[in-house]
Amino acid sequence: MVQSLDYLKETASQTAGPYVHIGLIPNQAGFDIFENNFTNLLADENTRGERIIIEGRVIDGTGTPLRDALLEIWQANADGRYNHELDRQNSGKIDEDFRGWGRTGTDFDTAVYRFETIKPGVVSGRNGKDMAPHINFWIVARGINIGLNTRMYFADEQDSNAADPVLNLIEQKTRRKTLIADRDDSGPIPVYRFDIILQGDGETVFFDI
């Protein structure tokens, strides 16, 4: 016999279910209960950086968009700095007007999700390799047993993307483009379109982080 390791074990995940809105975005469930709601608007008028919109759908293996998915995003600010004590990069400043996190549901009718935020800067990656600007996504829904993690990169950051240590980990080069959102400049605020394909042709690369 040997000594026993006394680590605890991580709690098992369970699906967020069809009624996830009640707990996390009650307004979409159809009622108003909290004074302060968490939303899909990440930036206020004082936040530094380029305003952008991110829009897309979450699509299942039959090609059907999910109307009951919940998405959260987590991102660095315009300087590439996360609003968190463990980000000790000295290259950028914390933005007191930017938490860097938001959540929303796909629309019950259109199946589209939307975030209004700012474009993040370059973040220093492991061993000093810069990571291209990116936004971290977490997706849950009925039928998803454990939250799915992925990243969205920006199509107009070609050089930066080409050197990104995470994109370069994806063995099949054709799959890298599943993480790159195209930019649409036709409206007053640039829109990046980012569809997440859960399964099948064009399946999005998901990470075990």
Added chain:
Amino acid sequence: MEFYQRDRTLQPAGYTPIYKTSVARSPRQSLLSLQGSLSEITGPVFGQNELGPLDNDLVRNYAKDGDPIGERIIVHGRVLDENNRPVPNTLVEFWQANAGGRYRHKKDTYLAPIDPNFGGCGRALTDENGYYFFRTIKPGPYPWRNYVNSWRPAHIHFSVFGSGFAQRLITQMYFEGDPLIKECPIVHVIPDEDAINRLIAPIDLKGSVPLDTIAYKFDIVLRGRRSTLFENRLEGN
């Protein structure tokens, strides 16, 4: 700083045919394993000033003309990590059906009635010891379309943040003694019997308020952070 690798033997797979909806909604390709960077080890921070005084009291936070119908319960416990350290000041959110098994949700059409005095959601921030608590009504079981005669055991949904985005977790708490637990396909997507048992909250008479409200105790464990003195460099400057 970075997190221990997630133990996938304790976690449900994406593709679990006994839970039918998972079949079309699960990736077919393997997840790509990433070592932690700043993007994974950091996460959003929330403050007590963002919560209202009744946010952790589901008996009162939607009451219009009286108390909701059902068994009054307290649910309390700690958010810990794999190193058995408390996770302080982290946001815990919860939602549930009412005593009849009906959700206050525009897509729920189950015939059990809506309770006019029950919203069914709340939230709390853990204290410096990782402790949280809330008061609610014990939810009822309800039917759902998996097989034609599938019933969910009574449960409360939990959403927990932790201190880094890689700790983000959604789960469900079940109640000691519920005979529907052993029948439930959603429960049994979890491949490990002990991991299932850790989702079942015991009755906690010591936590109860005598002659008023009975308590259940539910601890949640998030991933732990590495702490060796030989750090990998997570950033370059």
